[in-house]
Amino acid sequence: MDARIIDLPKILDRRGNLTFIEGENHIPFKIKRSYWIYDVPGGETRGGHAFKQQQEFIVALSGSFDVVLDDGIEKQVFSLNRSFYGLYVPAGLWRSMENFSTNALAMVLASSEYDEQDYIRNYDEFIQSGK
Ligand code: TYD
Secondary structure: OOOEEEEOOEEOOOOOOEEOOOEOOOEOOOOOEEEEEOOOOOOOOEEEEEEOOOOEEEEEEEOOEEEEEEOOOOEEEEEEOOOOEEEEEOOOOEEEEEOOOOOOEEEEEEOOOOOHHHEEOOHHHHHHHOO
16 A cells, blocks of 8 residues: 655744645645545544545644545554644545544645546445456
8 A cells, every 4th residue: 555644844933833735745746626624523434435546645634533544455544633744645545534533624635626537435346446
């Protein structure tokens, strides 16, 4: 699995810390879209699907949650809970997000604009696609 945690620049300052991301510099794709997930009720799961082409980078801007990645053979769980690192998710992995804390804020940077045709929402279809 090529998914990995990427540490971001952290400018420490007693006035408060600052972190930034430049597409193609800190993460391996050009950012086309950003969306965020928030106000997740306790126990809810988001994002049970795969993308055919889209790559993503997920940061816990606030609170914590787990990202579960599945390449059809093995599953890996990444716990995100700080805003100075994130998870790079290449295309072709089944991913879900769970265990959201109260007030968790998940920011997702994506390599493409929203395109429903790029989603695989059926797990059996994902396995059969051989991704
Ligand atoms: P979806 O990606 O399925 O959310 P999750 O990953 O949490 O399961 O998106 C939920 C709905 O929001 C779906 O109807 C499509 C819509 N949507 C957009 O219109 N634009 C977007 O950029 C995103 C991410 C979702």
